Amino acid sequence: MTLKRTTALALVSALLAPVAQAEDFKPEVLSVEASIPEGPNALVIDFALNGSSNVFVLDAETLKLKGNIGTGTAANMKMNAAGDTLYTAGIYMERYLRGTAHPILEEWDLKTLKLRREIELPLGKLAQAETQPTLMQLSPDEKLLLIQNAAPAQSVSVINLESGEAVAEIPSPGCWTINPALEGQRFSMLCGDGKIASVSYEADGSFSDFARSETIFDPAADPLIANPIRVGDKLVWVSYGGVLHFVDDSGETPVLAEKKSLLGDIEGWAPGGSEVIAYHKASNTAFVLMHSNPFDGSHKNPAEEIWMIDMADVSLKGRFPAHGEGTISVSQDETPTLFGANHGGSVTRYDVTLGETPDIAFAGERPGVGFFLTMISLDH
Numbered sequence: 001m002t003l004k005r006t007t008a009l010a011l012v013s014a015l016l017a018p019v020a021q022a023e024d025f026k027p028e029v030l031s032v033e034a035s036i037p038e039g040p041n042a043l044v045i046d047f048a049l050n051g052s053s054n055v056f057v058l059d060a061e062t063l064k065l066k067g068n069i070g071t072g073t074a075a076n077m078k079m080n081a082a083g084d085t086l087y088t089a090g091i092y093m094e095r096y097l098r099g100t101a102h103p104i105l106e107e108w109d110l111k112t113l114k115l116r117r118e119i120e121l122p123l124g125k126l127a128q129a130e131t132q133p134t135l136m137q138l139s140p141d142e143k144l145l146l147i148q149n150a151a152p153a154q155s156v157s158v159i160n161l162e163s164g165e166a167v168a169e170i171p172s173p174g175c176w177t178i179n180p181a182l183e184g185q186r187f188s189m190l191c192g193d194g195k196i197a198s199v200s201y202e203a204d205g206s207f208s209d210f211a212r213s214e215t216i217f218d219p220a221a222d223p224l225i226a227n228p229i230r231v232g233d234k235l236v237w238v239s240y241g242g243v244l245h246f247v248d249d250s251g252e253t254p255v256l257a258e259k260k261s262l263l264g265d266i267e268g269w270a271p272g273g274s275e276v277i278a279y280h281k282a283s284n285t286a287f288v289l290m291h292s293n294p295f296d297g298s299h300k301n302p303a304e305e306i307w308m309i310d311m312a313d314v315s316l317k318g319r320f321p322a323h324g325e326g327t328i329s330v331s332q333d334e335t336p337t338l339f340g341a342n343h344g345g346s347v348t349r350y351d352v353t354l355g356e357t358p359d360i361a362f363a364g365e366r367p368g369v370g371f372f373l374t375m376i377s378l379d380h
Contacts, residue, residue: 035111036066040331040380042339043086043110044347045077045131046370053090053131056369057113060337060380063347063366067113072104074128076136078145083379084110089126089136089147105145105159110379119164122157125149131374132274134177134227139185144203146178146187156187158201167205172197175210177226179235181249188235188249190226194219196247196254211253217245225271225299229279229286231311238262238277238288240299242270244314260314262288262307270294272301273326275375280336283354284311287338289328290319302326302343306350306360320360323348329376337363341373 040060047053053075057066071077072090079086086108091101103126105119127135127150135148145159149169154176158168175189175197186200194215201207217224217239224237224245234246234257246258263269271277272291279286289303303322310317325340325348338350338360346367353359 036113041066043079043377044341044369044373045075045375047131047372047374049372054370055088058347058366063349063364069108069113071106076131077377078136078138079377079379080138080142086110087136087145089121091126091128119159122166122169125151125157130274132227133375134179137178137180140180140183148178158205160203168201168207170199170201170207179228182233188254190224192219198249198252198254213254216247216256225276227275229277231279238271240270262309262314264316268292272299272303274300275327278328278330280330281332282334285309285354286311287328287330289322289325300326308358308360318358327375329378331378331380333380339376339378341376345370345373
């Protein structure tokens with residue numbers, strides 16, 4: 001057999017082989033699930049800094065990705081009490097890098113992750129600030145949404161979710177963060193002079209004058225970390241130095257009810273992060289992100305330990321290793337699960353044991369979830 005004939009037969013065989021394989025080939029059929037899998041979820045927002053913000057929906061038990069929601073830049077989020085609706089507010093540029101910056105409120109179905117509707121917010125008002133729970137809040141009846149503005153003057157927009165309209169802009173000069181009262185349409189704000197101001201509002205757009213408290217904290221010597229927890233009928237802020245401030249916001253004017261250090265006689269430690277404290281209501285237990293060797297400016301240092309605090313008497317129940325978290329959230333199950341996000345873009349999960357032998361056991365980590373994770377919301 002000549003070389004030319006051998007080469008020709010080889011080429012024919014090579015050409016026929018794919019034909020034979022093609023007869024057995026069964027193409028994969030791609031589809032889109034109608035809804036995400038059932039089960040508890042952890043929603044993690046990636047503030048991103050380098051583009052649009054994203055909300056990642058993770059399986060709370062395995063940390064596997066169920067889906068994601070894309071938003072505008074510098075976005076905030078708020079989940080409703082039922083855990084089936086998410087509101088996000090972010091900025092959309094007409095030409096991405098230029099053009100009018102449109103602040104858009106979006107309403108998402110958390111079962112399908114589909115957009116239900118969008119509402120354009122007042123132009124040039126929305127605060128472009130790191131995601132925090134106190135920058136966007138729902139009224140107790142969930143008919144109104146309160147959104148923090150900074151243009152740069154501070155104010156709060158009141159959005160009627162039934163009509164889809166902004167019904168009021170409440171000026172709040174020198175005051176920041178929205179902390180709804182336990183009952184009634186009223187919220188309180190931290191102010192730069194160490195006071196806490198409270199205002200009432202109505203669905204028709206009317207609102208009261210701010211009622212300002214006496215001085216509650218020293219903004220120069222020991223500022224408060226912006227995001228509090230609610231323990232019973234009190235709002236509780238933790239200071240840079242680890243002092244819990246119990247504030248009674250049930251009346252027209254906020255009142256400092258008690259101050260108590262969570263450090264006791266421990267030295268050389270302080271809270272650090274953005275959402276540094278989480279509260280489990282059924283057990284009256286708080287969890288706090290802590291770092292060692294604090295200094296002026298270390299209030300966002302990543303956590304080295306997680307402290308478990310019995311809020312009945314503000315006693316330390318235990319200190320446990322952390323993994324560099326800067327935000328923390330806890331489920332409200334009878335046996336709680338703790339979730340955190342660290343500065344490397346990972347989400348961590350901890351199993352909590354309460355009782356006489358308390359424990360916070362590292363239970364898993366999902367690395368590389370996002371670029372700059374800033375807040376976690378749980379639906380359980």
